[in-house]
Amino acid sequence: MEMSSDLIKDNHHLLKTCIYYEVLKKKPIFDSYRNFCRIVGKDAMEYPNFEFWYYRFYHGNRDYDYDRSVDPEPKTIMDKPVKLMYKIAGNLDPVERTRLRSMNHTIKAIADSFPSVFESIDITVSHNYLNWRLNDKRFSCYKNANGCTLFKPNCSKAEESEECYIKKGLEYLAPVLRMPNLQVDHFSFNNLKERLNCDDFLPVSINAKRVHIYGENVNQVVRFLSAMAPGRLESIDLDVPFVGHWESFRTIFGTDQFKQAESMHLGTTEPFNVGDLVNFSHFKKFKCWLTSDNVSQDVLRTRDILSSFEKLESCELEFHCSWDGAPIREFAEALGEEIPIGPLAQGEYRTITHRYRIPESNDCLEFKIKEAENDKEDDEEEEEEYFFISWSCRRVPYAK
Structure with missing residues (x-):
């Protein structure tokens, strides 16, 4: 028995x-x-x-x-020499040091004495999951009927919890974002949830070189962009599928982050007016969409505005217009270039190359203008063609 x-x-x-x-x-x-x-x-x-x-x-x-x-009292990790503790912390990567910080105040202070430099932090939050990646280590917290399920790197077993998936995920993510001297080469935040408290995810300013922000509306994007420390920020990539009121979108132009960055990509479903280009004068590189009601005027206006940008190295523009005829012809005529003629192979588009000397400079702007797309919409009364004209522009030495 x-x-x-x-x-x-x-x-x-x-x-x-x-x-x-x-x-x-x-x-x-x-x-x-x-x-x-x-x-x-x-x-x-x-x-x-x-x-x-x-x-x-x-x-x-x-x-x-x-x-x-x-027996003598057993020693703990706190009985190790301070020099050895610093050596242990120094041999850990930034992700591993985030866990070291949670042990006690003394070890936390040692871990925080090292600069926390991440190659990348990527966060995505939706209606049913919160995912984040710290360098190459991925974490996921999924909503389920009883609460949530948390997956951590190097753990074969998932952690079940009755808490909200966002609250549970933030138990691990928030301490990382609060680390002093936190620096990130590339920070990405994708918000697929309509309502979200920015302060929960970005309690302090993030020192990032390059940032990508996706938001469901302009106000979300501006709030998260404002949480970036402007002094170190070099490149901004914003993606806003629904703009709404243009005046609210133009609040981006007034942020310190926009004013101090060196390059910019603005992705929206609604293009800018040509007049808005003046806000990009301080960038070395940028990419955006434009709309035009008068091609002949706006082509030359765009060229003149770009030629006044002293720091500009290159940019990419897309003109979104509607024409009854061939738009590439109007671009060629406006710029005084030859009109491309002749048959095109399948998938090819007509292209114009145009050089314009910058006034009072030894440089010129070289434009490559390509007819990018041609979509038709049928109507009972008329058939209208929508064209996307792709511009690429770069500063090059002027050659006589």
């Missing part, structure tokens, strides 16, 4: 006999401890005590009555 586990727990000799039996099976100590807990109970003995007796028996000592009170 098997002996009750409760009787074994109350008898120290029997507990040590069970440990000695695990030693005789010559299994790894962690496997032995799991088997010991399965048979006797998880609360029978803490792992440090099990480890002491396991290795004592392993090395041939069979004294069950050994008095451990005469």
